[in-house]
Amino acid sequence: xxxxxxxxxxxxxxxxxxxxxxxxxxxxxxxxxxxxxxxxxxxxxxxxxxxxxxxxxxxxxxxxxxxxxxxxxxxxxxxxxxxxxxxxxxxxxxxxxxxxxxxxxxxxxxxxxxxxxxxxxxxxxxxxxxxxxxxxxxxxxxxxxxxxxxxxxxxxxxxxxxxxxxxxxxxxxxxxxxxxxxxxxxxxxxxxxxxxxxxxxxxxxxxxxxxxxxxxxxxxxxxxxxxxxxxxxxxxxxxxxxxxxxxxxxxxxxxxxxxxxxxxxxxxxxxxxxxxxxxxxxxxxxxxxxxxxxxxxxxxxxxxxxxxxxxxxxxxxxxxxxxxxxxxxxxxxxxxxxxxxxxxxxxxxxxxxxxxxxxxxxxxxxxxxxxxxxxxxxxxxxxxxxxxxxxxxxxxxxxxxxxxxxxxxxxxxxxxxxxxxxxxxxxxxxxxxxxxxxxxxxxxxxxxxxxxxxxxxxxxxxxxxxxxxxxxxxxxxxxxxxxxxxxxxxxxxxxxxxxxxxxxxxxxxxxxxxxxxxxxxxxxxxxxxxxxxxxxxxxxxxxxxxxxxxxxxxxxxxxxxxxxxxxxxxxxxxxxxxxxxxxxxxx
RNA sequence: GCCCUCGUAGCUCAGGGGAUAGAGCAACCGCCUCCUAAGCGGUAGGUCGCAGGUUCGAAUCCUGCCGAGGGCGCCA
Numbered sequence: 001x002x003x004x005x006x007x008x009x010x011x012x013x014x015x016x017x018x019x020x021x022x023x024x025x026x027x028x029x030x031x032x033x034x035x036x037x038x039x040x041x042x043x044x045x046x047x048x049x050x051x052x053x054x055x056x057x058x059x060x061x062x063x064x065x066x067x068x069x070x071x072x073x074x075x076x077x078x079x080x081x082x083x084x085x086x087x088x089x090x091x092x093x094x095x096x097x098x099x100x101x102x103x104x105x106x107x108x109x110x111x112x113x114x115x116x117x118x119x120x121x122x123x124x125x126x127x128x129x130x131x132x133x134x135x136x137x138x139x140x141x142x143x144x145x146x147x148x149x150x151x152x153x154x155x156x157x158x159x160x161x162x163x164x165x166x167x168x169x170x171x172x173x174x175x176x177x178x179x180x181x182x183x184x185x186x187x188x189x190x191x192x193x194x195x196x197x198x199x200x201x202x203x204x205x206x207x208x209x210x211x212x213x214x215x216x217x218x219x220x221x222x223x224x225x226x227x228x229x230x231x232x233x234x235x236x237x238x239x240x241x242x243x244x245x246x247x248x249x250x251x252x253x254x255x256x257x258x259x260x261x262x263x264x265x266x267x268x269x270x271x272x273x274x275x276x277x278x279x280x281x282x283x284x285x286x287x288x289x290x291x292x293x294x295x296x297x298x299x300x301x302x303x304x305x306x307x308x309x310x311x312x313x314x315x316x317x318x319x320x321x322x323x324x325x326x327x328x329x330x331x332x333x334x335x336x337x338x339x340x341x342x343x344x345x346x347x348x349x350x351x352x353x354x355x356x357x358x359x360x361x362x363x364x365x366x367x368x369x370x371x372x373x374x375x376x377x378x379x380x381x382x383x384x385x386x387x388x389x390x391x392x393x394x395x396x397x398x399x400x401x402x403x404x405x406x407x408x409x410x411x412x413x414x415x416x417x418x419x420x421x422x423x424x425x426x427x428x429x430x431x432x433x434x435x436x437x438x439x440x441x442x443x444x445x446x447x448x449x450x451x452x453x454x455x456x457x458x459x460x461x462x463x464x465x466x467x468x469x470x471x472x473x474x475x476x477x478x479x480x481x482x483x484x485x486x487x488x489x490x491x492x493x494x495x496x497x498x499x500x501x502x503x504x505x506x507x508x509x510x511x512x513x514x515x516x517x518x519x520x521x522x523x524x525x526x527x528x529x530x531x532x533x534x535x536x537x538x539x540x541x542x543x544x545x546x547x548x549x550x551x552x553x554x555x556x557x558x559x560x561x562x563x564x565x566x567x568x569x570x571x572x573x574x575x576x577x578x579x580x581x582x583x584x585x586x587x
Numbered sequence: 588g589c590c591c592u593c594g595u596a597g598c599u600c601a602g603g604g605g606a607u608a609g610a611g612c613a614a615c616c617g618c619c620u621c622c623u624a625a626g627c628g629g630u631a632g633g634u635c636g637c638a639g640g641u642u643c644g645a646a647u648c649c650u651g652c653c654g655a656g657g658g659c660g661c662c663a
Contacts (some may be wrong), residue, residue: 038606164663297660323661325663353591356658360659417625448601464612465625478625479622586623
């Protein structure tokens with residue numbers, strides 16, 4: 001196996017057209033060759049239409065000239081013709097398609113390059129709150145962030161995952177105080193019955209503590225003292241706090257394992273971490289004259305954003321009573337990630353309602369001189385998960401939906417469908433497949449629609465397993481694997497002189513376009529681009545599957561088709577992995 | 588008041604300067620002696636929110652309007 005990049009045919013054709021443009025009109029050298037996949041040929045170039053005016057000619061004439069130049073070129077085109085108002089339709093020889101397939105099969109990375117090499121990317125995602133259940137609100141950031149981490153990493157970025165845990169704040173004062181006053185309470189994971197989690201217990205205890213805080217003035221006072229003790233580093237208080245953090249992380253870990261998310265405890269860099277940096281951040285901003293006093297608080301007035309009163313909107317750097325909120329920690333994160341982590345790409349995967357907040361954080365970071373031209377900072381916003389009523393997803397009683405419950409529900413429904421479709425499965429195989437299909441269905445449903453749009457969480461639809469769902473992709477993969485198993489998983493061998501059937505041709509062209517889909521994910525930060533590609537690929541495979549028998553074909557066609565199966569299976573498996581979805585061998 | 592996002596088939600969504608606007612679901616009609624029918628083929632369904640503008644060409648870019656959602660000082 002090699003790991004040299006295999007250039008996609010689209011790029012090779014584009015290079016040819018670029019050469020043709022430079023040859024025919026040297027003054028237009030460097031212009032976009034406007035090469036796309038085409039319904040009328042393998043590829044088409046629309047360059048003649050785009051450039052005719054600059055070339056002082058008519059589109060059909062320019063197209064004709066480009067066609068002639070392409071015919072002389074030693075590039076990949078075998079058949080070039082002008083069509084319509086000036087489209088240049090380009091067809092590539094079958095042999096070249098086979099060569100691409102063979103080269104990708106021989107390559108450990110399917111011929112993908114590492115265009116993001118040299119980028120150091122921080123991705124901030126998931127960010128659950130300590131001592132609180134993970135709920136629907138954490139689903140999208142966790143799934144989307146993780147997929148982006150995988151894709152960007154594969155493309156050569158050095159990815160630094162940051163799980164910005166909500167592990168600091170006044171709420172811990174009352175929780176710790178309450179636990180201290182009630183040593184009989186059990187909440188550690190090893191004290192609880194199986195299936196119960198420490199965060200679930202802590203979440204309940206926090207509510208109780210909160211009620212006590214509101215009812216009992218003396219308890220409230222002791223809780224406030226406890227906040228002070230926590231913030232000033234009192235050893236006993238800190239020890240208890242660390243215990244709560246670590247127990248909570250165990251519960252998060254269960255969810256991450258189940259979701260197949262890459263986050264590890266090493267990626268946890270919560271709010272508390274920034275504590276020791278806040279005074280430096282504030283000093284720097286104050287000395288630079290960016291942060292100023294206002295109504296007793298320290299704020300940064302935006303030069304871009306105004307509030308309801310028409311005055312500049314502020315970031316709250318230090319509250320009137322001296323405390324710090326999320327504005328301050330977020331200013332600290334961006335400084336830390338640029339100065340200490342030395343990242344040149346910073347992604348914050350949070351819901352779209354925080355857009356204005358990040359706009360102001362980035363503005364402040366630019367004014368402070370932290371965020372400079374070579375560094376990209378981006379809020380990666382996503383829409384709300386809605387319930388069947390079109391309102392933010394809640395339980396019937398109006399509470400938040402626990403993430404674990406939601407996953408249980410999806411998996412148990414998946415199990416019903418899987419066992420109906422395949423009643424012969426052994427119990428443990430059924431469990432495993434139901435888990436993979438159910439979790440995959442949830443993740444795919446989340447990743448496969450436009451990130452910024454709200455979407456309705458509809459388990460029935462996700463788990464119906466028809467159409468553009470995760471299971472369709474998994475199913476396509478198992479059908480291919482079944483063929484390959486029956487063939488004995490042979491070493492690929494391709495005879496490139498064999499003529500391609502239309503379905504084979506469409507499949508081969510699609511397989512060749514994988515890298516384009518991945519680059520689009522990198523530039524748009526939309527996993528949907530990868531989902532769409534994989535769905536198209538699975539459909540192209542299914543068409544091929546219907547039209548081109550593999551095992552019963554005569555050699556050398558059989559081997560060639562097996563090679564297409566192998567590359568499709570590997571590409572599907574690989575793409576699903578970048579989405580964080582497993583590709584079972586059987587279903 | 589200002590700002591952001593969204594408006595495409597009955598429903599859920601792709602397409603974000605190029606040829607007849609595409610899928611899935613739901614509906615209807617077909618297809619398992621054949622590599623997994625969790626599949627495939629077909630029929631039907633659209634003034635791409637509205638109105639201007641830019642362009643050889645606009646669902647796509649610009650402006651305005653309408654509608655939905657969200658945000659804008661001490662919650663993240």
